[in-house]
Amino acid sequence: MFLTTREKVILETLVKNKAGNTLDYFSSLLKVSRRTVQRDFKTVSHTLALFHLSLSKRDQEFYIAGTNANLFKLAQELHQSEAFDQTPEEKNWQLLKTLAHQTAPYKLSNLASEIGVSTQTASTYLESLSDWLQPLNVTIERYRGSGIQLRATERNKRQALASYLLQYFDEQLIDALFEIERDTATADWFDYLPIALIKEINTIERSYLQSSHYEMAVNSYLRFLIQLVIALQRSEAGFLIDDEPITMRLSDDAYRFAATFTTEISRTISKREEAEIAMLWQSAIQLNETMGGYDSLLITRLVQQLISHVSEQLNIDLTDDFSLFQGLLAHMPSAVFRFQNKITVHNPLSEDIRRQYPLLFMAIEKGLQEELNGHSLAIDEMAYIVLHFGSALEMRKEQIDIETLIICPTGFGASKMLSTRLTKDIPELTHHVVASMAEMQTVDWDQYDIVLSTVRLQHPPKAYLLVNPLLPQQDVHAVRRYIKEQLPVMMERKKYSATRDNEYAAVTQPFEQFISELDAILKAVHSLLDNLKVTTITAQQDYRQLVADMITAITPDLLTAQQTAIFEKVMWREKQGGLAIPNTTMALFHTRHAAVQQMTLTIVQTAQTYALQGMDANQWPVSTFILLLAPEHLSAAETEVVSTISALLIESTESTQIFSSGQERLIRPQIERALQKVIVNKTQRTDLE
Known part of the structure; x- marks a missing residue:
């Protein structure tokens, strides 16, 4: 029986205390995170099965279930066994790094000696390591009489x-x-x-x-x-x-x-x-040089189609969820890049996410296959996308009244998921603020009634609870216990207020902040509509000069040097990947600049057709030039307005045709309808934070 020191301590503790112990108890005893204890529990469960025993749970207490005779056999074996200081994962790491630095077959006996185990145990470790390496196109080859060698390209080994x-x-x-x-x-x-x-x-x-x-x-x-x-x-x-x-x-x-x-x-x-x-x-x-969270209209199109597909599959309309749309726009460029270039990403929550959201996982997988010509993203990559959708599906929750700080370095989707799971499973909690590990030292922890973190923190300003981003039941109970214990302290600075049935559901966003953001949206809408210009030109000229002339025309009050700086930034953006929109005759030139004071949208229809590089790296004929300029710093509300315009260009075939027509009488109503929808959505939301 091979056990690590932690696993042996867990088993010995469970044998001594038949009533059981909590996850928090083991975390404190072993001085590791709850997540680490849960991983150890999996190995412990396999060990118990060898003695016809099982690891069971009653309320929050873990205990060994089985006969006294089998418990006695386990106790005897524990007394005689010695614990290993290294876990199987640590042993496999030693094997991997040793084999990765060999240029010829390596003797199994030498390999076993290096990691301090028998050849039989080393062989067992190699089998599990081989299974893990297979998806990475790395194999462990065994040569009779020669030894063992890692076979793969150097890039795959790294x-x-x-x-x-x-x-x-x-x-x-x-x-x-x-x-x-x-x-x-x-x-x-x-x-x-x-x-x-x-x-x-x-x-x-x-x-x-x-x-x-x-x-x-x-x-x-x-x-x-x-x-x-x-x-x-x-x-x-x-x-x-x-x-x-x-x-x-x-x-x-x-x-x-x-x-x-x-x-x-x-x-x-x-x-x-x-x-x-x-x-x-x-x-x-x-x-970070994006306007509204997008880097490519191809990505925008992919996100829109994916949201529509998932909405259809699950029979719930998510197409108006801007938070979901913006979150996916931030994530998908990197995901698609990794997919195109066969770069893997690790998601430690993949299996948990897949088990908890099986239908959502399947809907997203099917949608991605349709949009990626039959291909699909890796399981770990899709799991991150599932977090975004899962968060959106759970965002319609009741009012809560305890303020919470969430510290989560696992990414926007994971932290947002934890926030919405809290809203669902622990409705007592109120305004959720997410801080990264880098930001946590600048946050005033005293403003919050409870602090939750998905990783262990070193030198925290005050007590916190360690939880899984998916908030399993044991974490829900732990948080509830903490609230019950701290309730008198929390209520000292709060006043209880109940919501009567005939009252409107309260928004979680402060009223002044809501009005401020609504005002920002209205100003942004006015700015765009007031500065919308649609023209047609017949003169032939270089397209760069055309863009420069467009900038000069809409910024007459700026100095020539400022206009030149804006032009250079627009052209820099084009060099990064092309601005022509595939399968259309449009190109979107856009940037943010400190010299720009108002949002402007200019559309120029040309008699001449230009061959410009598209967002897919191919050449496309362009005769509709769209120039979208905005100030350097935009609020979230203003960003939402700008994003609406970019998405509108490729919302549908009809929308693309309207913007390619060069007719303001068609284009302006199309923009007005889209912006009106943004305003209506803002005033109707009750989940604002």
Whole structure:
């Protein structure tokens, strides 16, 4: 019987206390997170099954169910067994990193000796590792008389090393990253990633992000950091990827980061490895140069079609849910990029999400297959999308009256899901505010009655509860227990108020904030409609000059230098991926700039047809030029208005034809109807936060 120290402690505790213990008790006893205890429970359950016993739960107490005779046999075995300091996951990591650095078959006996187990146990570990590696196109080959060897391309080997760390040691990695940020880290990561190299790369990355227009979520940043360290580590060890061409289309900024990194890092990097770094960068970044959360109208179209398909499948209309629309627009560009370039992403909640939302999972999978020509995204990738839809489906909940701070580094979808699950399962809670790990130190915790986190926090300002983003029943009970205990303290600064049946359902958004946002929407609508210009020109000229003339015409009060700056930013945006809308004759030129004071929309129909690069990298004939300008800083309400216009261009075939007509008498009513819908939706929502 092979047990880790934690597993043995859990079993011994359960044997001694037949009444059982709570998850929180084991978390405190072992000084690990609840999630880690739950993972250990799975192994413990398999061990108990060997003795015809089972791990059962009564209320919140876990206990061993079975006969006294079998319990006695288990107790005897525990007394005689020795615990291993390393978990199976840690043993498999040792196997993986050892095999990944071998260029010839490696003897099983030597491999077993390195990880401190018998050859039979090593063989068992290799079987489980082989199953895990298979989806990554990495195989473990056994050669009779020669040994064992890892067979895969160098890129896939690097991906396997990074993915394994991210999947099985995600909490440790997050803790280690924050030690780097506080400059308290001294040890190498997992006896493999040099701490000096990690610090150097982290400094370069942070500096570049601060000086650029890019931003990166915590999980994306961590993944990129690990991938980059592994790439440099292996290239220096002589494991190169010269024979693996890069076939994807990379942006100028991706190459710019790679060139900057190569210059600043204290190591020699080949041109081929520099291109690989550019690919890793582009897969991780989130472009912050968007208007309303979109980067490509192709993505907008995909999101619209997916929402429509899921709405049809589930028989519930989600097409007017702007929060869902905006959330998917923020997520889908990176998801599609990873799909196109066969880059994997790890989602530790995939299996839980799939079990909890099986029908939603199937509806999304079917919708994506229809939109991606029969292909589908990976399970882990789809799980993130399911979180967005799951959140939207659970957003229609009753009023709550206890304020909650949610700290969740797993991404917008996961944190939003936790918020809506709280609203459903614990209606006592009120205004939910989500803060990232990076933001938590700047938030005033005293403003909140309860603080929840999906990961362990180091040095929190006050007590918090650790919960799963999907809020299983045991976490619901834990939160309710905390509320019951803290209720007197909470009620000292609150007044109870009941909602009578004949009253309107109260909105969760403060009235003044609601009026302010509604006013911002109305001003944005007036600005767009007042500055809408539709014209036709017959003169032939270079399309760049045409765009420059459009900017000059709508910004007559600006200095020439300011107009030039706006033009250059618009042209920069075109270089990043093309602005012609596929399967139409339209091109959307857009940007935000500090010199722009009002939103403007200009549509020019040309007699000449121009061949411009489209958003799908193909050439398309363009005769309708659409210029959308906005101020540098937009509120969420103003962003919603701008997003409505961009989505309207490709809402339907009829809408595309109207905007391509060049006739203001058709275009203006189309825009007015769409903006009126935004205003009506705003005034009717009761789920605003």
